[in-house]
Every structure is written in C-alpha cells, then in structure tokens.
Amino acid sequence: MTGHPAPEPDLGVLAARVLLSVQRELFTTLAEQGFDDIHPRTGAVLAHLCADGIRASELARASGQHKQVIGTLIDDLERMGYVERKPDPADRRAKLIYPTERGLLQMEAAASIMRAIEERHAAALGAQEYAAFKAALHRVAELQRETQRNSQGSGTSTGQPSDPM
Numbered sequence: 001m002t003g004h005p006a007p008e009p010d011l012g013v014l015a016a017r018v019l020l021s022v023q024r025e026l027f028t029t030l031a032e033q034g035f036d037d038i039h040p041r042t043g044a045v046l047a048h049l050c051a052d053g054i055r056a057s058e059l060a061r062a063s064g065q066h067k068q069v070i071g072t073l074i075d076d077l078e079r080m081g082y083v084e085r086k087p088d089p090a091d092r093r094a095k096l097i098y099p100t101e102r103g104l105l106q107m108e109a110a111a112s113i114m115r116a117i118e119e120r121h122a123a124a125l126g127a128q129e130y131a132a133f134k135a136a137l138h139r140v141a142e143l144q145r146e147t148q149r150n151s152q153g154s155g156t157s158t159g160q161p162s163d164p165m
Contacts, residue, residue: 022117029113035106037080045073049107053096082106
C-alpha cells in the first residue's frame with residue numbers, strides 16, 4: 001500500500017465494466033429462458049440482426065468486427081438454428097442473414113431483458129439523468145468511431161475494431 005488514492009477508472013475501464021456486467025446479466029437471463037447455447041461473442045450478430053434480413057458486410061460494419069469473424073459467428077448461429085442465409089432479392093449473388101423462428105424468439109427475449117435493465121437504471125438515476133447519460137455515451141461512441149475512421153484513413157490504425165458492441 002503506497003498511501004496514494006486509487007486513480008479514477010478511465011473511460012475504457014468504465015465502459016468495460018458496464019459492457020461485461022450487462023452481457024453477464026443478459027446472457028445469464030437468456031440461458032434461464034432456454035437460450036443457453038449462445039454466448040456474448042454472438043452478440044456481434046444477434047444485436048444487429050433484423051427480421052427483414054441483413055448482409056454479413058452490414059453486420060460487420062454495425063458491430064465493428066471483421067467480416068471473417070462475423071462469417072464464423074453466422075456459421076455458428078446457423079448450425080444452432082438462430083439464423084439462415086437466403087438470396088438477396090436485390091442481388092441474387094449476395095446473401096441476406098435472417099433470424100429463424102428461434103432467432104426471433106431470442107431477439108424478443110433479449111429486447112425484453114435489455115428494457116428491464118434500462119428501466120432499472122433509469123429508475124435508479126432518474127429518467128432525465130439516465131437519458132442524458134445515454135445521449136452522452138452515444139456521442140462518445142460516435143466520437144470514437146470518427147477517430148478510428150480518421151486514423152484508418154491516415155494509415156495510423158491501431159488494428160483494433162472501431163466498436164466492440
């Protein structure tokens with residue numbers, strides 16, 4: 001013990017604490033509801049999936065993950081019965097990723113769990129403070145994406161994905 005006060009956690013530490021805690025609660029509750037075969041890493045696909053279908057390249061862009069990672073996750077989710085690939089009506093050479101019936105049930109369950117988590121925090125902080133927190137967090141995330149895009153354009157990329165969520 002040095003007698004120095006512990007430094008305040010930085011943005012990365014705080015963001016990681018929130019992410020990991022929310023993921024733990026979400027996936028634990030999903031498992032209790034019968035979705036015990038999915039894991040937080042599949043969130044890169046599941047969080048951005050839509051009932052009307054989406055291209056894998058759009059999933060990669062939305063999640064900040066590499067296309068190869070998304071492709072592997074789609075393969076896993078397809079084997080587990082959560083998604084299916086179908087031809088894109090706008091371009092028959094391309095495929096769209098659609099949730100299956102089980103995938104739609106998981107999406108509904110996850111949305112309900114996330115609503116409950118957010119409502120709990122809004123009640124604890126007050127609706128106005130929670131809304132301001134989310135707006136500020138959204139802006140910080142956008143600033144980080146802009147910084148990442150700019151550094152990639154100038155050739156100084158860190159090699160890290162721009163958005164882990």
